[in-house]
Amino acid sequence: MATTATALRGISDVAEETGLTAHTLRYYERAGLMLEPVGRASSSHRRYSDGDVRWVVLLTKLRGTGMPIRQIKQYADLVRAGAGNEERRLALLEEHRARVLGQLREVERNLQAIDHKIAVYRECALERPAAAGSDQRNAA
Amino acid sequence: MATTATALRGISDVAEETGLTAHTLRYYERAGLMLEPVGRASSSHRRYSDGDVRWVVLLTKLRGTGMPIRQIKQYADLVRAGAGNEERRLALLEEHRARVLGQLREVERNLQAIDHKIAVYRECALERPAAAGSDQRNAA
DNA sequence: GTAGAAGTTGGAGCGCGCTCGAAGTCAAGC
DNA sequence: GCTTGACTTCGAGCGCGCTCCAACTTCTAC
Numbered sequence A, B: 001m002a003t004t005a006t007a008l009r010g011i012s013d014v015a016e017e018t019g020l021t022a023h024t025l026r027y028y029e030r031a032g033l034m035l036e037p038v039g040r041a042s043s044s045h046r047r048y049s050d051g052d053v054r055w056v057v058l059l060t061k062l063r064g065t066g067m068p069i070r071q072i073k074q075y076a077d078l079v080r081a082g083a084g085n086e087e088r089r090l091a092l093l094e095e096h097r098a099r100v101l102g103q104l105r106e107v108e109r110n111l112q113a114i115d116h117k118i119a120v121y122r123e124c125a126l127e128r129p130a131a132a133g134s135d136q137r138n139a140a
Numbered sequence C: 001g002t003a004g005a006a007g008t009t010g011g012a013g014c015g016c017g018c019t020c021g022a023a024g025t026c027a028a029g030c
Numbered sequence D: 001g002c003t004t005g006a007c008t009t010c011g012a013g014c015g016c017g018c019t020c021c022a023a024c025t026t027c028t029a030c
Helices: A011-018 A022-030 A050-064 A069-081 A086-127 B011-018 B022-030 B050-064 B069-081 B086-127
Strands: none
Touching: A011 A022, A011 A050, A022 A050, A050 A069, A050 B086, A069 A086, A086 B050, A086 B086, B011 B022, B011 B050, B022 B050, B050 B069, B069 B086
8 A cells, every 4th residue: 555655845846835935934944833843865955744745734724814923833832742732722723713704804894995985986987988098997 | 064073183083083003193194195294283283184084094994905005105196196097096996906805715715724624623522522621612 | 380191203123924145065967 | 076956054134014212392281
């Protein structure tokens, strides 16, 4: 069952896979976000395991929802500590989730005001046929 | 019809009304986000008109959807320039709107991954009856 | 008049999350 | 051997959006 070859990847492979830069990957590691120091080749070049990469992908989801580095660090610390603190991990994630949902709602609320403004400008554009070329807008 | 008394407000009133700090209000003004320099009392204290306040409120909506100061400045410059550039204002707002919608979708997508993680931890919590007090979680 | 609160300016400082530069190491190809 | 290029470390730098400080003026209450 050695079919899943699980090739260890270099930092630029992982950068490409995750959408982060190599700089950022090193930064995350320095910041203590990795579960364990990333493995090294004899040349001291980093060699990421599949698990490392999956973890980094999770980090990108957390960052992508605005979780601060400091809090991701807390979560990583909990996971690194091993079994027994699952409730605290869950609480941390749920708190984050609630915060994100709140932010989403607020952004939507603010966006509605902007939508209204847009609607006003559209009406305004209808009233005045406008200067030449008003129709070359991209109707995206 | 002079019933709308339109009292001019001091900076701390406006801070309270808008949720910004007085510091931030001054900062926005310095950054060129106001349509015109805010009026002053004889004492050189700022006196915000209703229009000023409405504009600041709009600024908070733009900021609240993540529009950078630099771009808000562009929008303010257009409005300040007066009639004739409504299309550019509209385009600016629509671009922003599209960007925000994209970001919302991506945050939601990332959040789904986190939700999945949360679900896993919840199952995990069910399997092991866990240490005392595991049921005092808020069932939000 | 006088104390204390609240406003003014200009510029410095901060927290965040990267981002970059410099100098060095290592492996592969010519 | 030598070059090229991808990697390493450490620390500095940056862009953003505030946030605060210091020194000063002015309003308000007593």
